[in-house]
Amino acid sequence: xELVRRAARIRQAIERLRHEHDHAxxxxxxxxxxxxAARALARQAERDGRNRHWRGDLPSHAARALWQIYRTQRVxxxxxxxxNVALPPPTAAPVAPAAPAAQTPSSGQQAGSAQPPAPPSSxxxxxxxxxxxxxxxxxxxxxxxxxxxxxxxxDDRSRTSRTGAFATDYIIPxxxxxxxxxxxxxxxxxxxxxLPAGSKVSDLAVSGLKLVTLPTGVDARSVLAELRxxxxxxxxxxxxxYAPKPYQRAADAARPEASRPAADSTxxxxxxxxxxxxxxxxxxxxxxxxxxxxxxxxxxFDRNHPTFAARAERLKxxxxxxxxxxxxxxxHGTGVISLLAGAPASSTPGLVPDAEFFIADAFFxxxxxxxxxxxxxxxxxxxxLNAPDVAVQIVNMSLVGPKDALVYRRIxxxxxRGVVFVAAAGNNGPxxxxxxxxxxxxxxxxxxxxxxxxxxxxxxxxxxIDVAAPGVRVRAALPGGRxxxxxxxxxxxxxVTAIAAVSLRGSPLDPRQAREALDPKSVMLRRFRIEPIGGxxxxxxxxxxxLGMVKAPQTCGSEAWAANVERMPAHAPARPQPAIRAEPVxxxxxxxxxRAAAGG
Numbered sequence: 314x315e316l317v318r319r320a321a322r323i324r325q326a327i328e329r330l331r332h333e334h335d336h337a338x339x340x341x342x343x344x345x346x347x348x349x350a351a352r353a354l355a356r357q358a359e360r361d362g363r364n365r366h367w368r369g370d371l372p373s374h375a376a377r378a379l380w381q382i383y384r385t386q387r388v389x390x391x392x393x394x395x396x397n398v399a400l401p402p403p404t405a406a407p408v409a410p411a412a413p414a415a416q417t418p419s420s421g422q423q424a425g426s427a428q429p430p431a432p433p434s435s436x437x438x439x440x441x442x443x444x445x446x447x448x449x450x451x452x453x454x455x456x457x458x459x460x461x462x463x464x465x466x467x468d469d470r471s472r473t474s475r476t477g478a479f480a481t482d483y484i485i486p487x488x489x490x491x492x493x494x495x496x497x498x499x500x501x502x503x504x505x506x507x508l509p510a511g512s513k514v515s516d517l518a519v520s521g522l523k524l525v526t527l528p529t530g531v532d533a534r535s536v537l538a539e540l541r542x543x544x545x546x547x548x549x550x551x552x553x554x555y556a557p558k559p560y561q562r563a564a565d566a567a568r569p570e571a572s573r574p575a576a577d578s579t580x581x582x583x584x585x586x587x588x589x590x591x592x593x594x595x596x597x598x599x600x601x602x603x604x605x606x607x608x609x610x611x612x613x614f615d616r617n618h619p620t621f622a623a624r625a626e627r628l629k630x631x632x633x634x635x636x637x638x639x640x641x642x643x644x645h646g647t648g649v650i651s652l653l654a655g656a657p658a659s660s661t662p663g664l665v666p667d668a669e670f671f672i673a674d675a676f677f678x679x680x681x682x683x684x685x686x687x688x689x690x691x692x693x694x695x696x697x698l699n700a701p702d703v704a705v706q707i708v709n710m711s712l713v714g715p716k717d718a719l720v721y722r723r724i725x726x727x728x729x730r731g732v733v734f735v736a737a738a739g740n741n742g743p744x745x746x747x748x749x750x751x752x753x754x755x756x757x758x759x760x761x762x763x764x765x766x767x768x769x770x771x772x773x774x775x776x777x778i779d780v781a782a783p784g785v786r787v788r789a790a791l792p793g794g795r796x797x798x799x800x801x802x803x804x805x806x807x808x809v810t811a812i813a814a815v816s817l818r819g820s821p822l823d824p825r826q827a828r829e830a831l832d833p834k835s836v837m838l839r840r841f842r843i844e845p846i847g848g849x850x851x852x853x854x855x856x857x858x859x860l861g862m863v864k865a866p867q868t869c870g871s872e873a874w875a876a877n878v879e880r881m882p883a884h885a886p887a888r889p890q891p892a893i894r895a896e897p898v899x900x901x902x903x904x905x906x907x908r909a910a911a912g913g
Contacts (some may be wrong), residue, residue: 321654344785392787395808407592426443448651484908490554495525495533496542496689497502498548498719504540517689517695518632524552524689550719554687569797575619575790576660587764588652592782592808593842594664594865599657601869604664607653608698608705610682610691610712612646613674615792624666628654632673645684646674649711651790651815661790664811671703688717695723699732706817708732709810709911710756711803713739713773721753726757733817733833735759735810737802752777757813757834760859761785762806766846768857773801779834779860782808801854808863815869816840842866865901 378815497504497514499521505514511528520645528532533551540549545722576582581589613633614621621628641840654670655663673694679685691714698705708727713736714720722735734756751758760778761769761784769785784805786798816837842864847855 399425412812472909473538485585491554492532493527494552496550496552497523499548501842504544504547517693519693520911522692552688552880553717554717566852569799571798575794575796578660579658581788585786588783588787592865599665599667599696600827603667603686604703605668605814605817607668608671608708610675610694610710611649612676613643614650618790620651620661620790628670630672632694647792648789649807661796666812691720707813709806710736710750716749728833733813733837735806737806738778740771740801741773742771743774745773747777748773755834757807759806772854776856780860780863781858782863789838812865813837816866817868
């Protein structure tokens with residue numbers, strides 16, 4: 314077991330060193346600096362600590378040797394039977410081929426298999442974007458959850474909550490999108506006229522959103538490259554999908570920790586009830602969110618759970634699992650929603666039960682029994698939440714995926730209306746690439762900490778992390794009238810969503826107060842009370858904890874709002890065009906040049 318832990322830590326250290334090296338190379342390329350300048354930039358990054366959170370100075374040959382020992386033990390059966398992890402060797406990231414390969418993938422091609430490269434564009438990165446999965450907890454059945462009192466301490470920025478779940482165990486193989494589909498968002502008819510013969514165009518539930526199904530044997534990436542060359546301003550994209558790792562079993566994903574029948578009591582009791590105290594929550598704050606319209610993009614939830622009893626009028630489902638696939642397991646959505654909307658008189662009371670909730674169940678179950686969604690359904694979910702008769706003010710997205718220009722464009726449009734986006738940072742570990750939508754600059758990215766203020770060991774790290782909130786072994790409702798302990802950045806995000814909801818009244822984002830377009834994220838971060846963690850000072854950002862742990866306000870009045878709020882550009886482009894940058898990624902996600910969210 315200890316050998317596996319060491320291998321995981323060494324590999325993460327190497328990924329962090331690679332991250333710094335690639336970051337420096339990218340910065341040097343942008344400034345036409347010589348290699349010496351790149352090395353200087355890397356040294357500066359090491360000194361200021363912004364691009365890694367703990368020191369891993371083992372040379373690569375030592376890491377490879379340790380990997381070989383580990384691999385030999387696993388092959389010979391001498392490894393710990395509980396160490397069912399899949400650590401790839403710590404070698405250099407794969408290099409994309411120089412020329413496109415003629416290849417026709419079959420419909421049953423596995424996630425992570427090679428995909429034909431295409432010219433880079435805002436929607437077509439140089440190599441396949443990574444697939445994604447729910448940002449919520451690593452399946453508790455696969456991760457033993459010992460006491461949270463002990464933690465690994467490398468330095469102030471390296472403490473991680475020892476849940477027994479390794480970051481590298483949950484990195485998903487790269488390169489998955491629906492190979493026979495494209496997504497079109499309000500494009501001209503001339504675009505459809507240039508599709509290959511035999512293509513089918515179908516309307517989705519949101520006006521202007523269409524799904525293009527290509528003929529058998531025609532790959533979406535190559536078709537998209539041709540269309541983008543001719544129609545550069547049209548909103549076309551690949552239909553990225555959110556896929557689980559192939560060996561994840563549905564049964565494992567359905568058993569959160571310490572599940573038990575929901576207690577017949579008022580208020581949270583026992584383990585996992587530390588969240589309110591940690592953020593300084595007072596029950597009177599719930600009234601501050603009365604009437605605030607909160608959108609939740611997640612799996613479905615158990616509407617018959619006692620914590621949701623007699624609350625149907627406040628829990629409106631605007632999108633269900635009618636996508637043709639099997640219904641996704643509901644424990645993830647049930648847990649997330651209960652943290653916000655659980656009945657005050659139940660054993661899993663929500664933080665803001667008097668708010669108005671609009672649930673977009675965008676997930677369905679794939680052949681492996683795990684939750685899955687794609688770009689088309691996420692766009693549909695956001696479109697429904699943005700409809701005039703819904704018009705949510707805050708969106709909670711406890712999911713993580715690749716950069717997606719179409720999803721990003723929809724988020725930008727909604728933020729210009731004043732909508733606050735809160736998203737889970739992801740559970741792919743310190744060496745993982747940025748997780749989206751959290752890594753978009755318009756979105757508040759939330760990481761998870763335990764009751765001791767220690768970072769969740771599988772939480773993603775990066776300079777896009779904004780704040781930390783309780784998310785390790787938090788008590789929440791589970792389907793079938795049960796409750797249990799759930800872990801992950803998915804369950805930290807609702808705490809921040811609740812604080813945003815009680816902070817909204819009287820703010821510049823309040824429809825009664827708004828006079829001009831504002832940056833909702835900037836408004837909220839200025840309003841939040843944030844306690845620095847990890848040895849950083851106020852207003853300093855850490856790659857593990859962001860600005861620090863968010864705290865609940867003492868009141869819901871408008872007197873605490875700062876007058877100096879960052880405005881959005883007066884004449885913003887209709888289509889976001891963030892700058893190109895080199896995106897260093899770890900684990901199974903290859904290093905590649907992508908179009909990044911500005912500042913993400």
